[in-house]
Amino acid sequence: MSQHSLETLSSSSFDIVIAGGGLAGLTLARQLRRAHPSLSVLIVDREKGPLPEATHKVGESSVELGSRYLETIGLRDYLVKNHIFKFGLRFFPGGGELPIHERMEIGPAQEPIVPSYQLDRGRFENDLRRMIVEEDGAVFLEGVKVENIELGTGGERHRALLSSGEMEREIDARWFIDATGRSAVLRRDLKLTRGSGHTAHSGWFRVKGRVDITAFSPNDKRWTEAAWAEHRWRSTNHLMGNGYWVWIIPLSSGNTSIGAVVHEPPHSFDKVRTLERTRAFIQEHEPRLYEILEGYEVLDFRTVKSYANNIARGWSADRWALVGEAGAFVDPLYSPGTDFIAFANSFTEEMIRADLAGEDLEVRARELSMQYRSLVSGSTDIYRRAAPVYGHPRAMHMKVYWDNFSYWSYPCQFYMQELYRLTGEKLTAVSLVGQRYVELSNYVQKMLAAWASLKQERPKGSFGGMPHFPSVLIDAHMNLRNELSPDEALEYMRSQLVLAEEIVSEIAIRVAFEVGDALLDAWIEQSELKTFNLRLSSARIASEPLRGLARRRALSEIERDLERTLGRGESNSSEGAVRERLAHLIVDDLGARVVQ
Template identity: 40%
Template sequence: MTRQTRVRIADLPAAKRAQLLEALKAKPAAETTGPNHYDVVIMGGGVAGLTLALHLRKVRPQLRLLVVERLEHPVPETTHKVGESTVEIAAHYLRDVLGLGEHLEQRQIRKFGLRMFFSNHDNTDITQRVELGSSVFPPHATYQLDRGRLENELGRLCVEQDVELVTGSRVQQIDLAAEGTQHRLRVSVGDEEREVSAGWVVDATGRNHLLQRKLGLQKEVGHAANAAWFRVGHPIDVSTWTDDADWQGRVEGRRELSTNHLMGPGYWVWLIRLASGSISIGIVADAKRHSFDEFNTLERALVWLAEHEPQCHAELRQHLDKVQDFRVMKDYSYSCDQVFDGNGRWCLTGESGIFLDPLYSPGLDLIAIGNSLVVDLVGRSLDGEDVTAAAAIHDSLFRRIAEIWLAIYENQYSLMGNATVMSSKVIWDTAFYWGVFGLLFFQDRFRRVATSPTVANDLARLTGVSNRVQAFFREWAGIEDRELEPRFVDLYSPLNFMVKLHGGMADELTDAQFAERFAANTRLFEQLAGQLISTVIETHGGRYEDDHVVAQIQAWQRDPLIGELVAAYRRDRRRNPTSEGWMVLGAGSATNHVSTIEEVTYA
């Protein structure tokens, strides 16, 4: 109802006003009863739609929920969908918010963190590559997922909890309603059709983009990359690629349980062990460096691997008879102009709205964050609140978070062949994820950011710092021409700030304590950025004979934000010393570790 309409109703005589209000009440009542009306219709029953249904059911047990899914259930366990690795936000959402801990521990694989092996010349000996990863399991568990197995479990739970899950069905037509009336959908199930009404409609159809296309919300991004992947019914294990005892002994866990990455100029290859006994292998490459046509069929992908990752190819060649599928995704990254509308009572979740990149596995994280905001809006709306403003705030926040995340990938694939720069970048990216996004999600603060001006201001400050540091990595790569000798870079236990940020996500914090912690993390990231920049400038400051290096250092020294970050580092480094080992700058560089965790404090 518009403001003008409300004003006209208020001007009516009391008797007429009462009569009209009774008529208005009667119409929605007729529309919101009966077997074909639902409080929420979720279009799409993949992981985004099914987790949202379970989340809504948990928070609002009386809701009438319909999930319309194109595929029949059960879906294939292994050769179903890509997206087989979780990090902390998604793991917390599945395990602790939705209660899937038993399934994850017994039917999936606990992940040994991410692990990267950077290219070294011909890539024929894994021991001659710089390895970045953890030597121990961090305390907050993450998982490798057979997606089909997970979605079958989610579907079973939905049915068990009286969510109406209609598989083998399609949404043929959507009529989004005006304010105060019900949305109409025409759904086909086999040869039959039915019409349903809904208070809220959520698009979880993934790349079908039903609402995004209908409403013209598509938004291109500046990140152009392609991917191909396949599953093999044999557990290929990077640890069997060498008998070197020293290499084998430098980590406590099994490397095959990590999300393993083979990194090279403009590309990375994933190897993800699955509980079904298969392994998922994927090629992801910058479109400017590696043409999609080079790896868009299985035969071409094998030739590409033989050229760029010959040791991986040699292992794979022994098991070609066990290849189970082959899929591709061209120009996979995109965004959206809007994902939540409180007045229109519609939302997008998962890949129906935004998809960024598979590196660091953000897809399920964005589902977790987005679903939590959807649940908040639907619940408040059904309580009678006008959520128009709240939806606008949630929408702006979600898309801002996605933009921060996108900057991690956009124009950054060129760095993947530079082990020196990428080692520091991966540690920075992981720390930022734990200390900002992870802390916000574990503490259930995304839906409340706008209610805390100090947190909102700190997030704005962190956005600027993050974007400047991502640009700094590119600038640094432009002058960093030394190769790292083979070594192991531990991204967790020797680094005091990493241990603190990881463990701190799940601390029990009051509102005041959370605001203090978020402010402390903001100062910490300013300090870490200043530490990185100061160290790089000091390392390259003596290269007076190289005009390009001199010009770059002078540009950094003139940059006001860089000046602020360096000043923050100099101000706080004695009060709050941070480990130096996250900056691996080649032979002769100082990489002294601050070994005691207690030296990092939250002021």
């Protein structure tokens, strides 16, 4: 498959050398050759192909942002033909001991408007290895190790020693890209790893054959005859409980990926350290799934301890970069791995474009590193406090609503409209909007975690359509198809931020009424509500006891949207208690709200 062996390599000098031929390195090579066809690109990978079709790597499920990236580098037709259209994300929070139809189901009822894919990584990477050589003209060396790297400074070229068996060869390059995955050669050598405040672990395996979640309860007609029942298997399905979740992901090879993710606390790495312990954990917390899996052959197993990390910087004016897991890793819950490949690869292409244009690389490296760190940190915050929410059906429903809205409104638009190419004051203006989204998101995560910790609940066998039609979520999702100028994109983000402010205010009011008078003070303390830069509508609080048409007329459009999507909340707290405890946040006119 290689265009060259180390022995027959025709050149020792390249414009760009990419160490690592996994998904990040291969897609970056394709992107760079298509964006800058005059540049020579060498990819070096220590694994010799072909890879097993069921090769065991992280990142089998993609979402909208990462899928758009793969499509923009010319892979849409390939993905449609060779992989599985994903039927969205689907969640079953709490009730692991119950039959599946008695748990709450949160997910799409219709085919998603913006596509995403379930990726069989072995098949995908084998095909990419071929495509980057045959279609894109890159040079690919497989079964070759990068033994030593000498980074150039001040305009000097980088040097690397390559080896294959007893053969060694030195090469040099203007740009060196680390795509070595968790080996993270440059990140470790340059001491760029930073903590994320999120401790979680995972153990996962593949089984032979398809695991169809609809078949878990074959005798319940409401479950099996739902309009979306025949498509559930194409979703990334999450079976969830306090501090854990288990994924079920279909692969185009016909096999299925099963994985357990545990947060610490309450669960330690020992729970998923081995295949036997991972299966025992599933048996304890998801016994129905365990019984189903007893009939399947296990193909492989892998585990990762403390998988999340951030980085000090990912790009340098000395012309090196970190991409994929050689840089940062967040959390697999919402399948963002390919998203962060898209960010890092596109930031790298932007640095190379700036280099070719003779622009200031110091400024670009600093700006892009700051953007990436902020994106990683903001995304990680979504998961850090989520352990109790995973076992609380209605808190998880509310979390998915907010997380979808904020994801489609800011990170997706930031990437899809290529706002990372902005610099200076224009980039700062976009960043300020992003900072407020992160601040609001942290409010939501704290409020939901405190609610779930203080007042646990069992599922009731209901369905929560997500996104619900019609809703602001559908609008935000459909708007991902729009092409906007930078000014238009910024204006759109700001208009969505106005909605975000009201959504978070409504979540605060809903949860305040949910927890009850006896727990209200504890909820306020645990969620740190007194520190929030947030305003709550006095009129909305007054409308809580209303019913029917009077209530509908009293609620704003956003408040009605949340009630249509999430259902009406329980009014366990008195209006007087809510007003007294939240007096510092309540205003008569939300139009007076000033975002700082």
